Amino acid sequence: MEMVYTWLVLVSFAGGFLQAAIGFGYATIVMVFFPAFLPSMPVASTVCAVLSLLASAVMLFRHRKAARPKHVLWPILIYFVVMPFAVAWSAGAPKLILSVIFGLFLVLLGLYYLFRADKIRIPATPAAGMAAGLLSGVFGGLFAVSAPPAALYCLSTLDTKEEYIGTLQFFFFVTNTYAVGVRTFNGLVTSQVLLWSLAASGGLLLGLWLGQAVLYKHANLSRVKTWVFVFIACMGVWTVVSNFI
Numbered sequence: 001m002e003m004v005y006t007w008l009v010l011v012s013f014a015g016g017f018l019q020a021a022i023g024f025g026y027a028t029i030v031m032v033f034f035p036a037f038l039p040s041m042p043v044a045s046t047v048c049a050v051l052s053l054l055a056s057a058v059m060l061f062r063h064r065k066a067a068r069p070k071h072v073l074w075p076i077l078i079y080f081v082v083m084p085f086a087v088a089w090s091a092g093a094p095k096l097i098l099s100v101i102f103g104l105f106l107v108l109l110g111l112y113y114l115f116r117a118d119k120i121r122i123p124a125t126p127a128a129g130m131a132a133g134l135l136s137g138v139f140g141g142l143f144a145v146s147a148p149p150a151a152l153y154c155l156s157t158l159d160t161k162e163e164y165i166g167t168l169q170f171f172f173f174v175t176n177t178y179a180v181g182v183r184t185f186n187g188l189v190t191s192q193v194l195l196w197s198l199a200a201s202g203g204l205l206l207g208l209w210l211g212q213a214v215l216y217k218h219a220n221l222s223r224v225k226t227w228v229f230v231f232i233a234c235m236g237v238w239t240v241v242s243n244f245i
Contacts, residue, residue: 007037008196009203012051016207019055021215022227023154023168024147026055026204028235032242038196046188049179050197051204056172058208059165067166071158074126075150076174078133079140086141096243098142103239106148110233113152114226122156129153136175146175148232161224165216 011033015026027048034044060067122128132153140146154168183189216224 004037004196005199007033008047008200011203012200013203013207016055016204017211017215018207018231020059020208020211022151022224022231023059023165024151024172024228025231027052027147028145032238042188043193046183046193047196047200049176049183050189050193051200052172053176053180054197054201055204055208056169056176058205060169060173062212063162063166063169065166066160066162067170068158068163069167069170071124071167072129072150072154072171074129075133075136075153076171078130079137079146079175080178082134082137083141083146086138089141099243100240102139102142102145103236103241103243106236106239107233108236109148109152110229110231110236114229114233122153124157128157140175145235147172148235151228151232155224155228161216161220164224 011030012026015029018025018029030048030051031044034048035041038044038047132149135149136146139149150171151168154164154171158164158167180189
């Protein structure tokens with residue numbers, strides 16, 4: 001049992017470090033490992049949701065002056081509409097096929113933006129925001145990974161690294177609050193889940209602090225964009241490979 005707490009702290013540290021450096025990635029990192037040492041996937045995702053809410057709250061508070069909440073209102077609204085339907089549809093969908101398609105999509109998306117980023121600019125229009133919210137809602141409902149579309153939208157429509165991080169964390173804070181609320185309503189946020197989350201929060205907070213100090217402060221927006229695109233492509237490769245190992 002003691003090893004569970006050790007792994008929670010170590011994995012959360014790695015996820016927090018990445019989250020601070022590029023603005024997202026905590027959930028992706030921890031959900032690779034949490035199901036391996038927590039009792040079930042619902043428990044793992046619930047612990048992840050609680051910690052993701054903490055991570056977004058801490059980062060939003062740190063970057064609150066740079067956040068542009070109105071910029072992501074359309075993505076948030078569409079996310080709330082679409083996500084429940086994606087969750088319901090995923091129950092009967094062929095998970096292997098969907099997961100492989102999703103992974104390949106992320107690989108192509110990451111590589112395309114990595115090599116074409118300087119020539120692409122997503123317009124800051126309601127239509128573009130709704131498209132980002134639609135994709136985030138679908139991916140969040142099907143795969144519990146809603147960050148890439150929202151991150152790309154914020155990267156392409158905001159001018160500074162601070163605005164990108166602050167606004168993205170506002171999006172995550174609102175959607176993570178919703179996710180924890182839904183899980184609480186369904187009885188998934190138990191005392192044991194809170195205990196595991198409390199233990200992991202130490203690693204998470206240390207990772208957030210170190211990622212901010214080591215990488216974020218010394219990176220300009222162009223470098224952050226490169227990290228984001230590389231990570232999205234790596235997410236896609238792992239999504240595909242994990243279905244066959």
